[in-house]
Amino acid sequence: MLQHSILETLPEPLRREVLSGLQPLHFEHGRILFRAGDPCQGLPLVLNGSVKVQMTGLSGHSIVLYRMGADDICTLSIGCLMTGDGFRAEAVVEDDAEVFMVPRGLFDRLMDQSADFRLGIMESYGRRLNDLMLLVEEVAFRRMDERLFQWLEARVRQGIITITHQELAVELGTAREVVSRLLKEFERKGMLRLARGKIEFTGSFPR
Amino acid sequence: MLQHSILETLPEPLRREVLSGLQPLHFEHGRILFRAGDPCQGLPLVLNGSVKVQMTGLSGHSIVLYRMGADDICTLSIGCLMTGDGFRAEAVVEDDAEVFMVPRGLFDRLMDQSADFRLGIMESYGRRLNDLMLLVEEVAFRRMDERLFQWLEARVRQGIITITHQELAVELGTAREVVSRLLKEFERKGMLRLARGKIEFTGSFPR
DNA sequence: CAGGCCTGTGTGACTTTATCACTGAACCGT
DNA sequence: ACGGTTCAGTGATAAAGTCACACAGGCCTG
Known part of the structure; x- marks a missing residue:
């Protein structure tokens, strides 16, 4: 079932109209949704x-800032x-993903017409901001061995993971x-x- | 003149009404606008x-995340x-500040009724997100001597600055x-x- | 104004992390 | 089987963080 909770909150005629106007885009593993410098096509x-989502510093080093999964909104795009x-x-797509791309005009209209949509956007923004704040703290003050351990711990259940040391280094910066x-x-x-x-x-x- | 550009964009009857309903709060140097754990009173x-705006990690260390000045919006509060x-x-207030505190109900109403207000909020959010992303990069990859130098450089014009090494350490994390x-x-x-x-x-x- | 106290600063010793340079191992295609 | 490419391991050294402690400047109080 292709749906996104923020669209499910829309009042009925609008929801149906929006859903019929959007077709999901498929992105395979490894595909780039957007690169640094790209203009934003939509939300x-x-x-x-x-x-x-990762960024590369002036130094040439990269670091993963956060991940998006089902029901997430790419708040970064709004700015x-x-x-x-x-x-x-x-x-960068990790697991094959499907995405609704909401163009600027429609976004403006939804922000105008639905309080729930606005709420969803604001909440998403808030979460992202909190995530980034925690990341700053982690990068600034936590020891690398602990951070690596935690990263691995979150994936123990997979038994084996496929990742190079270089990729892992980018995860942790x-x-x-x-x-x-x-x-x-x-x-x-x-x-x-x-x-x-x-x-x-x-x-x-x-x- | 006490005004904030995001309120100046409001359509006239609304602007007047909002302005008459808000009185500026004065905060002196050193005052705390909010602490970690506090519930949010308004925007x-x-x-x-x-x-x-600074946060303290589990480690007990603190780091300054960003500053707000004239015409800024405390986007962090929205979440x-x-x-x-x-x-x-x-x-924490550095230079004595005046602030309009917009309560939740009024915020919702402004988001509902003014596209310009929404735009201002979204832009502010975008800037904050960008700032934090850059901070992550800086903390993760830049050398301390360069960062300290840049921090000082931005204040050379003052001739003398009053700050302890401890405070400077919090600035840089x-x-x-x-x-x-x-x-x-x-x-x-x-x-x-x-x-x-x-x-x-x-x-x-x-x- | 001497003495005590608190805060801020300086510094050595040591650990952790980052950087640089290089080696060799594993995999891939032909 | 060979050669090229990507990945991983490691020593040497520099930068940054941690711990412990000495001492200096300013302030209060007797």
Whole structure:
């Protein structure tokens, strides 16, 4: 079922009209929703799948800022939509995703006509702001080994994950070598097994 | 003249009504607009002065996230206003400030009735999101000496600034010792002179 | 105005993280 | 099987964070 909760709150005639006017766009794993500098085409409503948003600094390093999943709204786009500025980050599809792209005109109309839509947008914005604030705190003050551990912990249930040390470094905003060394240490402690492009959790990974 | 550009865009009868219903609140240097955990009372529109927003991590360390000045909107409050969650950060007045506090009901009404108001809110949100993204990048990848230098550079014109190393550490999200050492090095290079609670720029501070 | 107190600053020793440079292993296509 | 490419491991060194403590400046109080 292709739907997005923020559209379900619309009053009936409007909802039907909007839904009939939008067709879902499919994006496969690895596709880029937008790149840094791109102008904003519309507000993406993520129906399913998973999209990560990351930025690359002047230094040339990248860091993942947050992810969007089912029922998420790409709030970052709104600012660009309003000011006409280009994106400062890029969005990469991780798990194949379907997206409604709401054009500027329709967005304005929905903001005008539905209090629930406005509420949904504001809530989404608030969450994103909070996420970023927490990320700042994490990057500024938390130790790398803890952060890496937590990242892995959230994925233990998958048993094996497919990711390179370089990608993991981008997740945490650090250098590949740092990730390699820390992972090696985890391996020495028996928490996981390393292979090229893969990390396998052992039963003894602490939970 | 006490006004805020986002209110000036309102259609005339509404603008007059809103303005007559709001009286500016005065906050002196050092006053706390809100603390972490506080519920949100309304949307603060900053008329003048300067307010810094900072958060304290689990680690007990703090970092300044951004500042608000004349004509700014405390977008952070909107999320809290919508979800009813408490603030995750605190706002401290630096230069005496005057603020319109827009209560929830009025905010909803303005969002409903003015497209320009909506635009202003969305733009403000977009800017804040961009600021935070840049901060993440800065904290994750930039060298401390450069960041400290830039922070000082932005204040060279004041000649002397009154700030402790501890406060400066919070500005940058680092440890006091790191700031002390870097400042000492700047002093050795002749860029500035240090005194208890003060930093004096010399003519040779590079610009 | 001497002494005590609090806050702010300086610094050594050590750990963690980042950077640089390079090696070798694993995989891919032909 | 070979050669190229991507990935991972590691030593050396620099930058930044942590811990512990000494001491200096300003302020209050007797």
